[in-house]
Structure formats: C-alpha cells, structure tokens
Amino acid sequence: MPLSPIATANEWAHRAAALVLMALLVTSSPGANATPPPKPDNRVIIHSQGETRISGTPKRVITLFQGANDTAVALGVTPVGVVDAWAQGAHYDYLDKALDGVSSVGLETQPSLEAIALLEPDLIIASRRRHEAIYPQLSQIAPTVSLATVFDVPRTLEIMGQALNREDKANALWVDWQARLKDFRQQAERTLGNRWPLSATVLNFRADHTRLYLGGSYAGSVLKDLGFTQPPAHPKNLWMMKLTTKESIPIIDADVVFYFMEDDPSVRDSFDAWTRHPLWQNLDAARNQQVYPVDRVAWNLAGGILGANRMLDQLFEHFELEDGS
Amino acid sequence: MVERLRLTAGPISLALNGRTIVVTSVLLVICLAVAVLALSVGSVALSPITVIEALLGRVSGPEGFIVETLRLPRIVMAFLVGAALGVSGLILQALIRNPLASPDIIGISGGASVAAVAFLSFLTPWFAIQWLPVAAIAGAMAAAAIIYFLAWRDGVTPLRLVLIGIGLSAAMGAATTLMITLSPITTTMTAYVWLTGSVYGADWKDVQAFAPWLMVLLPLALFRARAIDLQAFGDTLATGLGLSVQRSRCLLMFLSVALAGAAVAHGGAIGFVGLIAPHIARQLVDRQFAGLAPVAAMIGGLLVLLGDLIGRTVFTPLDLPAGVFVSAVGAPFFVYLLFRQRY
C-alpha cells in the first residue's frame, strides 16, 4: 500500500530499473558478428575469425605477428608495415635485409591501430591469439585474415598464399619443406641405424625458471614431423611446462636435449646453476654429451616457414647429415 | 545565506546551490576541451578544426577513420569508465563512512580480476574475447556477494565489510597470481596489462555494451540521493530519520558494485579513481550526493581520460595502459590526503 507519492515514485523507478537491468544482462552478451557485405571479388578466405573476401593481388600488406612477417618475405612480398621482433632489434637478423626500411606498427601484442590506418593497407594478416579484440577495427581498415595461433607454419603458409594470390609459390615452399623433412628422416635412419628414432627435449632457460617445450609446441611439432619422439615421461596434454625446482630435472632426460636462452647475465647464472646440479650430471643426455645449444630465434621466436627451414638447417648440421637442398 | 535553486518535478525535488551549478558547468567545458585535445593527438597530430570537421563526418581517408573509429570510442570509453568509478567510490565512501574507502579495497576489483584472468588463461580458445567483460562483471558481483554474505551477522557493519574485503582481496590476489604464473597460454603480459587498467582497442561496440549500465545506474543512484546522505549520519540517526538502514545499505552496495564492476570489466582493474574523484569533488562542492555525483563523475572521467592520453602520446611508439598514470598520479595524492587528514 503506497504510503506517499514519493514512495510510489521510488517503487516504480526501482521496478523500471530492475527490468531494464535484466534486459541489459540478457542483451549485453555478444551476438554473432554480422557477415560483411559482398564485394565484387576473386576469392573468399575462411579463417579463424570468419570469412574475408579479397579481390585481386594485394599490394600493401601489413603483417601483425612474427610468423606472418616471415611468411610474407618467403612468398616474395615486402609488407608495408610489420610488428617489432622479440629479439635482435626491430627485425630478426635473418629478416633484416628483406625488411629494411619497412615501417613498424608497434608490438605484436598491442599494435598501433593508428599507424596501421595511416599506412592505408589493402590486406592485414593478424592472429586470433593476439588480436581477437581489435579484429573489428582491423576489418574496417582493410580486409583482415586471422590465423588461430601464432606458430602454425603450414596454415600460415596456406592462408597467406591464398590471400596474397601467391598460391603457387606457397605450394612450392611447402613441397620443398616436406622433401627436406623426408630427406632428413631417411638420412637419420641410415646414419643412426638402431638408435633412430631419438627422443628429444627442448629447453628454454630463464632467469627464475626453466621451460620445457613438449610435443604440441612449435619446436616440438617440427621435431615430431622429423621423426623424433617424445620421452615417455612427458605429459601428453600440455605443450609447455614451467619447471621451478631443480628436483624436476629427471623429467628432462631424453636421447638428445636441445636448449636455448637469452644472452643475459641472470639467465646465464641460472643455466650454470641448473647444469651443475648433480641431478643434471646424472641425466643420460648429459653423460653421453648429447646436450646442445640451438638458435633461440629459429627454434622459438620466428614461427614461419623461413625460420622453420633455419631450424632444420641447424639439425642437419648438428647431426652431420648432408643437406641436399 | 546560501543561494539555492529549487527544482521540483512531481515527486522529485532537488535543491542545488549556485556554486554547484557553476562548478558543474565549468567542469563540463573542461571535459569537452580535453576531449577535443585528446582527439587531436596520437600517431598523427591533427588540428582541433580538423577534429571537429571529422566529427561532423566531413573528413575522409585515414584521418577521419582515426578520429571517428579509433580515437573517439576510446576517449568516450575512458571517460565513462572514470565516471562510473567516481560515482561508485562516492556511494561506497558514504556507505562505509570512511573517506578512504574505494571499490578496490572491498574486493570488487579483485573479483573481476580473478574472473578476467581465468578467462584469459583458460577460456580464450573456446569463447570470443567479447565475453571477457561479461566474465569480469560476473566475477565482481560474485565477490561482492560473498563479502556481503560473510560480513552479515544480524546486519552488516562498515567495519566488518572492509576487513573481510581486505582479507578476501588478498585471497583473490593469490588466485590471480597462480593463474598468471602457471597459465598454459602465454598471456602473461595481456593479463598484467588488464590488471593495470587499459582502454586500448575500445570500439563502439564496447561503448554500446557499457553505456547502458551507466544510463540506468546513475539515475538510480541519484534517486537514492537522500538515502545516501542519510547513511553518512550513522545507523541510529538514519533509522530515526526514517531510513530502512539494512535494506538501503544492500541496495546501495549493489549500485556501487554494479557501477564499479561494469567499469572494471571494460577498462581493466584501474585503481584510485574511485578513491580520488569523490575527494576532489568534495573540495569543490557541497556535501550533497545529488550535487557531488555529477562532479565526481566528471572528475573521474577526466582522470582516466588524461591517464590514457599520457599513456598513448608521451611514450611513443609504446602505448602504455591508462592505469599506470592514474596510479602514478593517484598514489602520491592519496599519500598527500593522508598527510593532511586528522585522524
């Protein structure tokens, strides 16, 4: 029973607000993205964040993750804008010449949308892992193709080949890669005989922990394609483990251990501490002297077809096999 | 004798004094000026005239796009987030009867942070990132509900609320740390930036998702202005003056949490705005909630707007989160306030 006009007004205000709030909660959940209006075109590319129509051959490409930078160069395209590298300056050493003079659009994790817009691109290659939130804005600047992760070399090659209208080149690169893989496997079997297939571990030493990359990681998947196996102790459901105590050293053991690290004094201290530990000395790999440093960029940071080839170069060299390519 | 303007519209009546009106108008002008300034600077500096023309839709090409689609929504979002936090802090300080209360300390930011970091660490392969604000709001509400429930013993006293809030914040902080250190998806920096508070990448869709919260909750808070003013008198006096204290406290707490939760969901865990904006507002105008609220909102909005402006222009090419600068300004200010207060 209303006590006064003010109370009634208040009550009604509350009811109205409650209704609106409920409506808000229901409608604030995101709806599906509307598909873009059809343009006169050549092809439709289906990627991790929808479909994009691209016409002709894009001339001004911006690549927003390392693997895309790499793949663009591999396909013979010089982007008008790339994101900064994680090491070795603005670009990785092996891409320095190819990317000389290319504008930077900022960090891979947070590229500058304004810089991208000012470059007036006609194609943007992004990654859902990094750029999902800004995909709508990117799409408004230029047709945008989005890869699901940042280190899926075959998919990046395939999609970028389609987008850049260089499918033949992309195919050629892929065929080459497969041939090299097969070559390596055959030579390894011949040279190592019974010892093949070898089990391998990939380690990344850091200042306060050590990372173990498992089968699902970039380096791990390349090794798997080459025929290396994962030590049985490694869990199958993870792609990386962070080891914070030296008591977990035994899990590192394998026929061969590859490691990489940053060139930094605290990282080197950590490396020394780990490798001098008695549990490390007890590893089969350590005792057989099968522990090798490898290139951090090619094995972990590059993520594209050129980087993968460099990783394979190192393996050929390491096992002293003949690199036929 | 204070000059008061009386506005009556049916059952609603407001009495505002001249000073409040002046201050509010001046602030409005300042907000607009800062907004135009913010629209002019960035990767490419544009003259204010170009900016205004772009707003009217008369500039084409990348500059028009930059102003309309990149800068404007970001600025609007920054302002709205700050406004929501300012008003939320104002309500909370009245509720807890302590001018040093803020949405961060009673665990709202903590709850939103846990939910957001959990989302970023585990759910991004399956859910679109647009669900992140939903997760964060849910986390904020859940945390506030848990704190309220734990603080309930024949009613909730402000002291119990704060103490339990502090304790639970520590627990939620630990959970957040756990997820950041051991996340299988390497989104450490993304999570950390979110925890610092950032409006990078805000677009019109985000603004559309957030603005309705403000449009509903702010008027609701203004409706309850009388109750908020009464809460400041203490339980006994407020009950004597006809306020149903516990029910009112619950509703006001909900308002404050909803405002702060929605703000944090879209702007990340920006701290200090909810603490400082009400303080500055109280220096400028009368202690009436109806007059304080718009002022606190505008000051809060300006704070975040300025923080974002500094973050994206001073350290080019880096685009730093707004939260860093809000904290850098806010923390010394907090210390200064403490220094000046008599406790």
Add this chain to the structure above:
Amino acid sequence: MTASVLTANCHYLKKSTRPGRRLILGLLLTGAAFCSSLALGQTNIPPVTVWDALFHFDATKTQHLIIQGSRLPRAVIAMLVGSALAVAGALMQALTRNPLASPAIFGVNAGAVFAIVLATTLMAISAMDQLLWVGLIGAALAGGLVYALGTVGHQSPSPVRLVLAGAAISALFISFTQAILVTHQEGLDSVLFWLAGSVSGRSLAMVLPTLPLVLPALLLSLLLGRHINLLMSGDDIARGLGQNVALLKSALGLLTICLAGSAVAMAGNVGFVGLVVPHIVRGWLGSDHRWVIPGCAVFGAALVLSADVIARFLIMPQEIPVGVMTALIGTPFFIYLARRGLRYG
C-alpha cells in the same frame, strides 16, 4: 610480600603449563614438517638416507646432494620465513589493535617488490645475494615511510593512521612497479615466480646476510611479550603502569619491518601467514603474548613448511608457488575467523 609473589608465580606456573604443553606439541609438529620437507618431493628419500645425508655426508651420493643442496636450504628458509612473518603479524596486530593487520599492511611487501623490480630491469642487477639487500632496502624504505606517515604530528602512531598509511604507501609502490613492468616485458617474466612467493632455488649462503637481522629480531620479540600484554590494555593504562609507550611502539614497528622485510627479501610475497597464524595461536595458546610470540614462531614455521611440501605434489613436476599455497590454506581459516567474529584478545 615475597611469599605472595612466590604463590602468585606458582599459581601462574600451574596455569601456564597448558600453553606450554601445546607449544611443545607445536614444536613436534614443526619437527615433523621439517623432516617431511627433507624426505618428500619428486624423489622420495627414505629417512635413513636423510639422516646419513645430514650427519654422514657423502658427496658422491645423489640423494645426499639433493638433501644438502636443495632440500635443507629450502626447509631452513621456509622455517625462517614462516617464523618471521608470523611473529611480525602478531606484533602488527598488537601495535594496531586490529585483528586483521598483517605485515603486508606496513607496505614492506610492496616496497621490496618495487626495489627488486627496479634493480632487475633498470639497473641490471641479477645476483641473488645482491637482490636480497635490494629487497631489504626497499622494505625498510617503505616501512619507514609508513611509520613516519603514521606518526606525523603525534608522539606515537595510532592504529587507524598506521593502517591507512600502509595502504597508501603500498599503493604508491605498487603503481611504480606496474609502470616499470608494463614497459619491460622481460622484467615481468623474470620476477613472476619470485613475486608469487618461492623458497626454492636459494642456497643457505645466499640468506646468510639476513640472519643477523632475523634472529636478534625474533629474540627481542620474545622478550617483549610481557610489555605487549600491558600495551593491549590501552595506551593510557600502559603508561600508568610504567611502560614507555612511545618507545615500545617504535620498537614494535622496527621489529616488524626487520622481520617482514627480511622474509619478503628472501622469499617474495608469502601471504596469509602473518594474518592467520597469530589468530590460530591466540585461539589455542591464549592471549598471553609471552606464549603467543613463541607460538607464532613455531606454528608459522610449521605452516610454511607444510605448504611447501604440499606445493610440490599438486601439479608435479611443476610446483605451485609457496605464496599461493599459503593463501590456499589460509583462506578457509580466514573465512572461518571472519564468520566466527572478529574478536581480538
């Protein structure tokens, strides 16, 4: 006069055996936790080998090396950190008369974290022992600022002012830390685990510098028990009973900074120990600080030791940071305490 004093003391002694018994139980518990910390882990080492490793060390045996090289330092550090934090928490709660005070309130955590982040990212200091000093300096700086702010204009700090000052200074240092970490991603990666709290990977030699701080501070805290009891009745009564309240409060503040600062410098952010352990100890041993302080030292050590052991097993071969583990264990306790009623004393 002498007879009545003697009778009073005898009476007190009789009543005091119960906390005494419980304290001994606590010591046994700590001992058990210490032994399991040495024996259990990714390789479980039988007790006989543990004994041999400690007293008949053989450098050629791997298990002996594990015990002397990783587990013993880890256990010792866990005990030191646990005792220091718990006692600091008890002192803080007495000083501020606030049942939910903890060392973190004094800003020491935030100060130490800021100093270490500054050192690692901008000054490229990486050696563990140097970082320890850096952490201590940061903690002392923050604690000093909090104390100064809490005392400004008055003779001794009031509880409310201290808590607020602590919150302000913590917030200040946290914001500076955020500013640095957001611009240096590598910096974030290398302090992440330390920030989360860790007692592994440190050698005893590394923490030697803190011993001259921690051990005397613990000892002094034990001796101050009686004075703290008097302080609990209120400033005026304590003054009336002959206590130099200002001196006592300053001493308590300084001790807290030493203990908490050393703990944070050694192990990073280990939370909840300073908050929860004093409550548990007061619940079990009574509110006489002559028992509470040693009780905190003992039970604090037991808590961190147990947390460290459990943290090794949950996600083997990875480990949960010990700071998170203490929070996981401490939160249910905290909720129970909060529900039961926030009583102090």
